[in-house]
Amino acid sequence: MEQKTPKKDNKPIKKVGRKRIDLDLEQVENLASRGLGTTQIARALGVSWSTIDRSRKRSEDFEEALKRGQARGLAQVTNSLFTSATDGNVTAQIFYLKNQDPKTWKDRVENVHATINLNEVLTGAKERIGGQVTDNKEAKIINAVKSIPAAEGQFPNKDLKKKKGG
Secondary structure, eight states: OOOOOOOOOOOOOOOOOEEEEEEEOOHHHHHHHHHHHHHHHHHHHHHHHHHHHHHHHHOHHHHHHHHHHHHHHHHHHHHHHHHHHHHTOHHHHHHHHHOOOOHHHSOOOOOOOOOOOOHHHHHHHHHHHHGOOOOOSSOOOOOOOEEOTTTTOOSSSSHHHHHHTT
């Protein structure tokens, strides 16, 4: 594409806006392989997250570099875990088995279903206590405060009215 030149000067017209930031795809792939997310990659490269996001939208190569890096990092860690497990690391073996075959190797939780009849429990408790239980069915009022209608706006106790500053 040819740049337009003005008639008075033979200088090319400058493009409007900031210069495009080109990112090194190998460096992006390497950072992604280490488990960094896009925000962390942006910080490591000294650019903003929006620059990374724009690059992802503009270039399929950039997006592929991110995916290749993530896959490479996952493969390295998986190989390392497998090597540790086969070398006799029991923790690595347990972790590997629980994640690769969870139906067989998951931690089992025993569920106990119990039905409790409260009537029987109370009857048994009364029998154990024996004569100490009375059949007094009247409720006792302890520390009762006389209630008043809210419309009157008075305190039930004169002492409370004095304490409140009224």
